[in-house]
Amino acid sequence: MGNSLELSSLAPESMFKLADMLLAKSMEKAAVKPQSSNLCVLLKEGNASQPCYFIHPITGDVAGYVTLVNQLDTDRIIYGIQSPGVDNPDEQIDSIEHMAELYIEAMALSTATQSIVLAGWSMGGMITFEVASRLLKKGHKIEKLILIDSALPNTKNVISLINQQGLIHLSMDIVPKQSRQAIESYVIQNNVTNLDELEKGLIQGKIVISEVNKSLIIKAVRLLNSNYRAIEKYKTSKRIDDIPTLMIYAGIRNLEDVKRAWKPFLNQSITDYLSVEGDHFSIMQLPSASHSGKAISSFLNN
Template structure:
């Protein structure tokens, strides 16, 4: 792979494997799905895993009508250290997107953690005098402070992160193999191992369950896990101090909420505390993960297209 891992949308397109050759730092940040027309492009931010493969179906669903950009985490290839603060991620990502789009208005979005980073990007862009016409949050919970447990169910932090990493990969890839029994076995076996043995055991199990390709090496796995762990910590520590302010008449925060969402505590998932205008809620078929997969992606694409047309 090059620094930008290209997802080839199944359309008759030609996509450069280097979007911006002279900006080496940003090569790793901007993952190009399509580069077609002159209309304003949605820019979506990675979730906790750091990659942007989750947006493949969404990017494909727009057909030939619109470019689509994804921002992935630094550090996935081990070429630099991943960020540990969402504020720093947002600042770096803004610098990256302004290489390809120097001025607003911007269309930002993200699924899960990606929505929180997109929110911080929107607040920073506003401080810079830039317009953000759309902030699309895909089943993202607002950054409300919670107490972080150091141990859960008698398992230490490293074991917990490894199991959460496995769950995230399994859910993202549609593999329903990590049932409660398998998770308990994984927890139990991890607890028996020394810290330096845990990663080797986990990598072996991840390959056996087809959660990771068989050719993934220990170093590659370590980079992926480090990004995941840093992103979890960054998300937990993040406290927003600058709610999005209204600049125009468009509903600034649009929450595309999974109809079978596991987050039932609040219809707006807490975002009413971060928006001056009422948060508009659009229910999308599926759960937190399947809302981005076929056939539910059509529901999301149709709903989002209406808002994109309003800002073109």
């Protein structure tokens, strides 16, 4: 079992490819409708008695799901669960267990018998696993799970692939080119090696960029940093049995390898599997998102 299976998600060489998705966030916001909770946003209208929740990746927001959700052919209502740090940069959660409790509260499930589907991409898969475990313990019914190029809920395997400098570059990708160049120059000249050092330089005014872009990147840095710490601390011995699960991974993966990797966590649960061409980020965009959308639609409707 190779590390690429455990987390193709956060490899530094792939992080730059998130830029277009993040820069398009302002346009995608039109498709993301706020609900009563600022953590739960409506991605697709549908049957409220059959909700499906997509939980955020390491960026903390749900904009990366919009293209995929637009490909879904289902009557179900689709929500996204975003980090509290998206709306309030000072409210950062650095524990997956704490996130899970907050997100369960945000879902505001009406009864313990309401059947739901949980989905997560990348770090969102880890959070989805924890949310599912807790909901089951509370007596809720989890109808299905959807895990997209998901990190295993195994800190030892995940942390070896997370690179702080890769996260620095990821945070820089949300601002325009001119500001990005100013930040990159500061990072190189001052040998900045982690997100804390970058945030300190921004706050102290050592990087000359507009206040708007400074605010954007500080928020991104704080979200990435808190989510990184949450992944770093997460350890679980929980296991979920017999919940139909769709696994989608970037690139060619052997189904038996996937089942073997997830067996300690999802025993006898992986019922559907899809390998999609592309890398961790491109699979959330067209044309790969179209293939994933068809597989998810079929899984949801059957």
